[in-house]
Amino acid sequence: MSEYIEVSHICKDFEISKTQPGVMGAVKSLFHREYELRHAVKDISFSIGKGEMVGYIGPNGAGKSTTIKMLSGILTPTSGTATVNGIVPYRNRKENAKQIGVVFGQRSQLLWDLPVRDTFDLYQKLYNIENSRFENNKNLFIELLQMQEFLDQPVRQLSLGQKMKANLAIAMLHDPAVLYLDEPTIGLDVMSKQALRESIKQMNQEKKTTIVLTTHDMGDIEAVCQRLILIDHGQKLFDGKLSEFKEQYEDGFAVRLEFEGKAPDWEEDGQFVCKEWDEHAMTVQAPSNMPLKDALLLLIQKYEPSNISVKEQNIEEIVTKIFREK
Numbered sequence: 001m002s003e004y005i006e007v008s009h010i011c012k013d014f015e016i017s018k019t020q021p022g023v024m025g026a027v028k029s030l031f032h033r034e035y036e037l038r039h040a041v042k043d044i045s046f047s048i049g050k051g052e053m054v055g056y057i058g059p060n061g062a063g064k065s066t067t068i069k070m071l072s073g074i075l076t077p078t079s080g081t082a083t084v085n086g087i088v089p090y091r092n093r094k095e096n097a098k099q100i101g102v103v104f105g106q107r108s109q110l111l112w113d114l115p116v117r118d119t120f121d122l123y124q125k126l127y128n129i130e131n132s133r134f135e136n137n138k139n140l141f142i143e144l145l146q147m148q149e150f151l152d153q154p155v156r157q158l159s160l161g162q163k164m165k166a167n168l169a170i171a172m173l174h175d176p177a178v179l180y181l182d183e184p185t186i187g188l189d190v191m192s193k194q195a196l197r198e199s200i201k202q203m204n205q206e207k208k209t210t211i212v213l214t215t216h217d218m219g220d221i222e223a224v225c226q227r228l229i230l231i232d233h234g235q236k237l238f239d240g241k242l243s244e245f246k247e248q249y250e251d252g253f254a255v256r257l258e259f260e261g262k263a264p265d266w267e268e269d270g271q272f273v274c275k276e277w278d279e280h281a282m283t284v285q286a287p288s289n290m291p292l293k294d295a296l297l298l299l300i301q302k303y304e305p306s307n308i309s310v311k312e313q314n315i316e317e318i319v320t321k322i323f324r325e326k
């Protein structure tokens with residue numbers, strides 16, 4: 001797979017002015033400003049191949065948006081380099097804009113009073129998309145995203161999910177090679193989230209678009225991405241396959257034991273950890289190095305449950321645990 005996005009030792013510092021507290025402080029700051037450096041991104045490197053779908057995740061303030069802004073040419077790095085298909089985004093903003101699409105869940109590219117159909121026409125002119133490509137893409141996205149029923153409604157009347165679909169279609173209209181998605185499912189209900197995730201996958205398959213997805217919703221990552229880059233305080237903590245991430249950080253599996261009568265008291269044994277206990281059930285965490293078969297046998301022998309089920313950790317739980325421990 002040829003590398004498409006190359007990021008090498010990229011750093012971004014922001015100079016933040018410090019204002020001293022109180023009125024006197026504010027007056028003093030007028031004459032003598034003090035600055036503090038915020039290292040938003042600290043020496044991050046990665047490369048992403050053409051057509052890959054990568055989750056770029058981390059807690060609030062980790063440096064995700066700053067990285068994406070450097071890749072889309074909005075910000076210039078303090079040091080290090082980035083190229084997208086051979087183009088340096090912050091030096092060739094116009095050239096780069098032609099090959100990228102951006103969707104921000106918190107902001108919209110749509111015009112409030114214009115029906116979606118007219119917004120398509122507007123973006124055709126803005127991006128100078130030739131007619132046959134425009135018609136092909138428009139029809140493909142209308143079908144993939146099931147947009148027929150709301151094409152002629154003004155944007156202000158659309159639901160959040162419908163607006164996100166329209167934003168996604170518009171970002172893809174000029175056939176960008178790279179799509180940056182920033183919280184695309186924020187505020188959507190479960191069904192709309194699922195539909196949007198499916199659409200993103202289908203668009204990637206149809207167009208072989210390289211997708212970088214920033215989200216706090218781990219369901220998005222599990223549904224869409226094969227690879228995960230995890231950052232915190234501007235630094236990379238993990239870069240690899242989703243399955244490797246689970247293998248590396250998952251600490252065993254949880255087993256739920258259910259009882260027809262009252263659940264027995266939990267007995268500490270130095271191996272299993274009781275995570276939840278109620279009148280008729282308990283959930284216990286098995287040690288990470290214990291084979292599943294052994295864990296089940298031990299628990300069945302000791303507690304004689306009427307039902308037993310195994311629950312794997314989802315990535316939401318794993319990520320929460322990593323940040324809690326840090």
Ligand SMILES: Nc1ncnc2c1ncn2[C@@H]1O[C@H](COP(=O)(O)OP(=O)(O)OP(=O)(O)O)[C@@H](O)[C@H]1O
Binds near residue numbers: 014016059061063066
């Ligand atoms: N224009 C700016 N000026 C000063 N500091 C900034 C600026 N933009 C970002 N920062 C700081 O850089 C750090 C990284 O911010 P960034 O927006 O990249 O985080 P993020 O991972 O996208 O967070 P979130 O998940 O909350 O959107 C934060 O400490 C933020 O306050």
